[in-house]
Amino acid sequence: MQVEYRLKEDGDLSVQIAGAIRDAIVAGRLIVDERLPSEAELAEQFDVSRPTVREALKRLAAQNLIRTRRGASGGAFVNRLRFEDAHGQQITTSTLLLSMNAVDFETACEARYALERACVPLAAARRGPDHLATMRAEIHRQGQPGLSDESFCASDVAFHRALVDAAGNPVLSYQLAGAVEAMQPLMNMITFSARSRARILALHGAIADALEARDAARAEAELAALAAYTIELADDVRARRRARAEAAGGAPGTGQ
Amino acid sequence: MQVEYRLKEDGDLSVQIAGAIRDAIVAGRLIVDERLPSEAELAEQFDVSRPTVREALKRLAAQNLIRTRRGASGGAFVNRLRFEDAHGQQITTSTLLLSMNAVDFETACEARYALERACVPLAAARRGPDHLATMRAEIHRQGQPGLSDESFCASDVAFHRALVDAAGNPVLSYQLAGAVEAMQPLMNMITFSARSRARILALHGAIADALEARDAARAEAELAALAAYTIELADDVRARRRARAEAAGGAPGTGQ
DNA sequence: AACAATTAATTGTCAGACAAATCAAGGCGG
DNA sequence: CCGCCTTGATTTGTCTGACAATTAATTGTT
Numbered sequence: 001m002q003v004e005y006r007l008k009e010d011g012d013l014s015v016q017i018a019g020a021i022r023d024a025i026v027a028g029r030l031i032v033d034e035r036l037p038s039e040a041e042l043a044e045q046f047d048v049s050r051p052t053v054r055e056a057l058k059r060l061a062a063q064n065l066i067r068t069r070r071g072a073s074g075g076a077f078v079n080r081l082r083f084e085d086a087h088g089q090q091i092t093t094s095t096l097l098l099s100m101n102a103v104d105f106e107t108a109c110e111a112r113y114a115l116e117r118a119c120v121p122l123a124a125a126r127r128g129p130d131h132l133a134t135m136r137a138e139i140h141r142q143g144q145p146g147l148s149d150e151s152f153c154a155s156d157v158a159f160h161r162a163l164v165d166a167a168g169n170p171v172l173s174y175q176l177a178g179a180v181e182a183m184q185p186l187m188n189m190i191t192f193s194a195r196s197r198a199r200i201l202a203l204h205g206a207i208a209d210a211l212e213a214r215d216a217a218r219a220e221a222e223l224a225a226l227a228a229y230t231i232e233l234a235d236d237v238r239a240r241r242r243a244r245a246e247a248a249g250g251a252p253g254t255g256q
Numbered sequence: 257m258q259v260e261y262r263l264k265e266d267g268d269l270s271v272q273i274a275g276a277i278r279d280a281i282v283a284g285r286l287i288v289d290e291r292l293p294s295e296a297e298l299a300e301q302f303d304v305s306r307p308t309v310r311e312a313l314k315r316l317a318a319q320n321l322i323r324t325r326r327g328a329s330g331g332a333f334v335n336r337l338r339f340e341d342a343h344g345q346q347i348t349t350s351t352l353l354l355s356m357n358a359v360d361f362e363t364a365c366e367a368r369y370a371l372e373r374a375c376v377p378l379a380a381a382r383r384g385p386d387h388l389a390t391m392r393a394e395i396h397r398q399g400q401p402g403l404s405d406e407s408f409c410a411s412d413v414a415f416h417r418a419l420v421d422a423a424g425n426p427v428l429s430y431q432l433a434g435a436v437e438a439m440q441p442l443m444n445m446i447t448f449s450a451r452s453r454a455r456i457l458a459l460h461g462a463i464a465d466a467l468e469a470r471d472a473a474r475a476e477a478e479l480a481a482l483a484a485y486t487i488e489l490a491d492d493v494r495a496r497r498r499a500r501a502e503a504a505g506g507a508p509g510t511g512q
Numbered sequence: 513a514a515c516a517a518t519t520a521a522t523t524g525t526c527a528g529a530c531a532a533a534t535c536a537a538g539g540c541g542g
Numbered sequence: 543c544c545g546c547c548t549t550g551a552t553t554t555g556t557c558t559g560a561c562a563a564t565t566a567a568t569t570g571t572t
Contacts, residue, residue, distance in 0.1 A: 012555065014314065026348065032356060038522060049557045051307055054523085058270065058311045059318035063349075069566025070523035081352045089349065092282065093319075096337045100288055103427060110378070111427035118374035124364070171359060171367035171435070179431055268524065294553060310554085326554035327534025367520045 003029050017046050024164030025065055036076040065138055083174045095105035105186055105234045111185050113227035115176050117220055122167035124216035131166035135159055136207045142201050153187045159204055190233055259285050273302050273312035281321055281334055281354035292332040339430045350438030364439050371432050375478055378423035380472035384421045387422035391415055391464045398457050409443045446489055
């Protein structure tokens, strides 16, 4: 199929070409699994050299918009973007955003629980036995003695992911699971005492119970309690760190 | 600074190199605004040719992880990822996801309003006069006669964006504004009659009023009503389209 | 007809070169 | 002494041409 590409007059050639092809994909002029012309043909069409075309294709490949195969009937093909592909991408981006913009824990935490709260009514209405089973399993794991903080956090993420998935809306799962997982590095900074683990465990159990009973209001309340407790824990960590800094270094740190 | 890169043994060279550098950035071994070695040096370090290094760098540039400048003190620099950068990227991805996975309108709509609902309590507590002013302005524009459906949708997006921003949480804004804007193409398929516009306008006004009064519960209720009405409109469109198809083509379509 | 070898097409990688942009330093004039 | 211009060095952007690796279709052989 002959596809028209519209070049913009901005930036480097490979950027322009990547943009033109991307626009063609987004606008539907190139459809899923359609094969792009070979690099040589593209180079001729755009009147550039093959390396330039290649750089443009690599840009698109990095965004999962195309895949390439070599060989006789190889070439570049338009990708069907799947939720799970976009997922990993979003986690990387979100993680970097959180770390580089130095979002404070409270803000990230607030966002996370606000988003999860959005899922609760749907989850209460639609949760299946498998979702509940996953939650119970993670709760059980979180109760195991000798679990490392990191494993505890990972299990925590799995629990919340099950909650989000229980809402039965793939768009929500995609958006949210990214946000939840991106927060894990921040959560990992918290060291969980036995007492705080017990408390979290109890709240997780209460949330699972409420969802099992399809009681959205109670689930929201328990989730809110969990959010508050998490922030409380983070405050403790911050306070303790500051105390240590003052005791050790004399001048108090900036808190950053 | 000397940075170690860890290559994985999977896939093409440029993929491996891009992955190694990306890992170094994510892990913090390369910090923001740090300059990477020149392409020639990287080529030597990784023992590949310069074009291969370039393809790897283009992959990273496509993800906004690095920026490049030419010239004497130019080179590739680690980007500080800003929310607005990630934003555009997320909109493209979300738009493609929605169109290519053929998410039905109801699912997308449900997700959107669930997410917005998560913002309401925060927005009620924190909305400033500027957020209210933006909302009022968009409501006013939506009331203008002769406004095209597309402009109406755009204004709708702006209104909801103000709502999200009123929550005063950049993480929420980033996550949500992407979801809301990605839905616009789907929303554009609806043609708004004068009557439905008036109804939507009224609901927008009610939401703004509730936020002005810092009444989260009422705002949530009005938002729920808006969600229900939007889905109702979409159902109408679907029903009318099916009726037309049956009248014209004989056999009813699959709905897809 | 089934299997193996060949061939063609395509991407992946390399080498070397030049153009374009950009900054730093030095020279020149005021 | 200060400011402007020129020059040079450095680095990315692009081109050319070539070869290697991979894959599918074709052809030949049994």
